[in-house]
Amino acid sequence: MIMGLLDTLFGRSRSSAPVARDRLQILLAHERAGADGPESELLNTLHSEILAVIKKHIPVDQDKVQIKVDRGTSVSMLEIDIEVPALEKGRER
Amino acid sequence: MAKVLVVTSGKGGVGKTTSTAALGAALAQTGQNVVVVDFDVGLRNLDLVMGAERRVVYDLINVIQGDAKLSQALIRDKRIETLSILPASQTRDKDALTAEGVAKVIGELREKFDWIICDSPAGIERGAQLAMYHADCAVVVANPEVSSVRDSDRIIGMLDSTTEKAKGGGKIDKYLLVTRYDPGRAARGEMLRTDDVLEILSIPLLGIIPESEEVLRASNLGSPVTISSPQSAPARAYSEAARRLEGEKLEVTVPTERTGLFGWLFKGRS
Numbered sequence: 001m002i003m004g005l006l007d008t009l010f011g012r013s014r015s016s017a018p019v020a021r022d023r024l025q026i027l028l029a030h031e032r033a034g035a036d037g038p039e040s041e042l043l044n045t046l047h048s049e050i051l052a053v054i055k056k057h058i059p060v061d062q063d064k065v066q067i068k069v070d071r072g073t074s075v076s077m078l079e080i081d082i083e084v085p086a087l088e089k090g091r092e093r
Numbered sequence: 094m095a096k097v098l099v100v101t102s103g104k105g106g107v108g109k110t111t112s113t114a115a116l117g118a119a120l121a122q123t124g125q126n127v128v129v130v131d132f133d134v135g136l137r138n139l140d141l142v143m144g145a146e147r148r149v150v151y152d153l154i155n156v157i158q159g160d161a162k163l164s165q166a167l168i169r170d171k172r173i174e175t176l177s178i179l180p181a182s183q184t185r186d187k188d189a190l191t192a193e194g195v196a197k198v199i200g201e202l203r204e205k206f207d208w209i210i211c212d213s214p215a216g217i218e219r220g221a222q223l224a225m226y227h228a229d230c231a232v233v234v235a236n237p238e239v240s241s242v243r244d245s246d247r248i249i250g251m252l253d254s255t256t257e258k259a260k261g262g263g264k265i266d267k268y269l270l271v272t273r274y275d276p277g278r279a280a281r282g283e284m285l286r287t288d289d290v291l292e293i294l295s296i297p298l299l300g301i302i303p304e305s306e307e308v309l310r311a312s313n314l315g316s317p318v319t320i321s322s323p324q325s326a327p328a329r330a331y332s333e334a335a336r337r338l339e340g341e342k343l344e345v346t347v348p349t350e351r352t353g354l355f356g357w358l359f360k361g362r363s
Contacts, residue, residue: 024293032246032250
């Protein structure tokens with residue numbers, strides 16, 4: 001009761017349902033892409049081919065390459081995140 | 094033609110057994126021949142919720158193993174003569190429920206009843222898979238709460254991939270039943286709203302059952318809420334859901350409790 005009053009006075013929002021909805025939407029988009037969907041097959045192929053190209057030039061760790069797809073309504077976002085070891089000074093341009 | 098309906102959810106405690114009993118009784122009240130089947134082997138409870146716990150002699154596993162005839166295991170409800178229950182066994186043997194056995198029993202039930210309502214156990218294991226395997230349609234029971242909605246999504250995926258119909262290239266009709274809904278809290282943004290849940294799960298809505306004291310009262314009494322207090326808000330919501338299952342087009346509303354002035358004055362003071 002008192003907490004509720006304080007929340008109202010200091011304008012802290014009590015509505016947690018929109019947070020729940022957003023968390024679920026993000027999580028389920030991810031889970032539906034799932035372990036055996038066609039999308040994950042595509043991601044696996046991309047993962048190994050991209051890794052192969054980069055390995056020709058820079059030594060990278062297999063586990064340090066992250067590929068994600070964020071499915072949107074009109075466009076989807078393909079996010080590729082590659083962690084490379086610090087490059088030697090001499091090779092920097 | 095007989096219809097096999099599975100009541101399922103993934104998550105436990107969301108109201109599968111309550112909903113099976115209430116929908117089964119509501120369908121039977123319209124004159125349909127209905128059997129409710131408990132698939133929760135080892136943890137049977139549908140008998141208790143239906144008030145038939147002292148009349149159980151034989152069960153589903155006895156029928157599957159050939160120790161009893163189906164007609165011996167079926168318990169006729171004392172209140173509605175077109176309603177029967179097939180109880181689960183209390184055995185701890187997980188392998189007692191076999192795919193062939195279930196197929197045989199469902200086949201026999203199809204000849205006797207208009208509706209075969211299978212009360213699924215929680216989880217996504219064998220019991221849940223066997224409960225949904227022969228289904229023509231499914232009622233996915235969900236609470237407006239994150240873990241329940243997530244599990245419902247998994248179950249919908251399974252209904253589309255591991256059922257007999259799905260394997261034959263068909264699709265089973267899936268409906269969402271939202272239970273324990275509090276319209277006030279949803280309006281204040283404290284609870285997921287039904288349209289949020291619908292948008293996330295994208296299956297048609299069968300009904301919204303409001304949170305109500307009557308549901309616990311019904312299970313205390315061993316009577317489906319649609320029998321024990323047919324005028325209560327949850328009972329009306331279940332009865333309308335049952336009519337929708339029979340193909341009626343009814344707008345979905347959240348029934349409210351019809352209370353007198355006295356009840357109204359003291360409502361919400363808890």
